[in-house]
Amino acid sequence: MSQLSFFQFPYLSDNYGVLIHDAESGDTACVDAGDADAALTALAEHGWTLTHLFITHHHADHTGGLEALKAATGCHVIGPAPESVPIAGLDQRVNDGDELQFAGHTVQVMHTPGHTLDMINYYLPEQGVLFAGDTLFTLGCGKLFEGTADVMWNSLNTLMALPPETVVYCSHEYTLENGAFAIQVDPNNQNLIDRLRNAEALREKNQPTVPSTIAEELLTNPFFRAADPAIRQHLNMITASDLDVFTELRKRRG
Numbered sequence: 414m415s416q417l418s419f420f421q422f423p424y425l426s427d428n429y430g431v432l433i434h435d436a437e438s439g440d441t442a443c444v445d446a447g448d449a450d451a452a453l454t455a456l457a458e459h460g461w462t463l464t465h466l467f468i469t470h471h472h473a474d475h476t477g478g479l480e481a482l483k484a485a486t487g488c489h490v491i492g493p494a495p496e497s498v499p500i501a502g503l504d505q506r507v508n509d510g511d512e513l514q515f516a517g518h519t520v521q522v523m524h525t526p527g528h529t530l531d532m533i534n535y536y537l538p539e540q541g542v543l544f545a546g547d548t549l550f551t552l553g554c555g556k557l558f559e560g561t562a563d564v565m566w567n568s569l570n571t572l573m574a575l576p577p578e579t580v581v582y583c584s585h586e587y588t589l590e591n592g593a594f595a596i597q598v599d600p601n602n603q604n605l606i607d608r609l610r611n612a613e614a615l616r617e618k619n620q621p622t623v624p625s626t627i628a629e630e631l632l633t634n635p636f637f638r639a640a641d642p643a644i645r646q647h648l649n650m651i652t653a654s655d656l657d658v659f660t661e662l663r664k665r666r667g
């Protein structure tokens with residue numbers, strides 16, 4: 414099977430988009446479409462032509478360039494079947510458990526509501542790559558705009574169960590902001606201390622801290638660590654349920 418290449422590019426103030434390219438067929442997908450010009454520039458840099466768009470959720474920083482990209486390239490646009498605010502321009506709506514083919518590669522659709530009700534993530538099991546949208550962030554998770562804490566907790570548990578080596582592309586550069594909160598609730602976590610030091614060095618050089626892996630998040634992301642005794646101790650919630658600990662963490666993060 415031919416190899417896929419992944420190319421991440423920044424847009425707007427702190428968003429990331431990703432191009433997925435199959436060298437054999439020439440097919441190229443873009444995950445989300447917040448800024449058509451940024452995506453077209455990234456495509457032109459590689460000499461790639463957009464054939465597919467994978468939309469994670471309806472927010473404007475993920476869909477604002479959808480119609481312009483579609484008009485410019487004629488790409489096939491895939492997006493969430495679960496609706497909150499309707500997305501104009503979708504050619505295909507997909508839901509939890511659906512399996513797509515992109516240039517002969519499997520793409521599994523996961524519904525991970527919480528940030529929004531329509532949030533879907535795209536998982537490429539053969540490559541071990543997850544596009545987490547605004548559900549899971551480096552050292553954080555999405556704000557609860559439409560879902561409740563229990564809905565988001567359930568979604569995060571689905572992602573936690575992916576193979577630890579899974580590479581996670583999230584949609585924003587939030588590591589330092591999230592890390593400032595994480596270190597407050599998990600101050601003695603050496604993995605977190607090391608990761609933050611590394612992230613600060615990357616950001617000083619204007620390098621991305623995305624992607625990460627499920628394994629890294631399990632070791633350092635407080636929203637994956639509701640069961641951790643040190644975090645529970647810090648919150649004075651030793652005997653609380655994981656959901657209650659997660660809910661408290663999400664509330665404190667603001």
Ligand SMILES: [Zn+2]
Binds near residue numbers: 470472528547
């Ligand atoms: Zn969003």
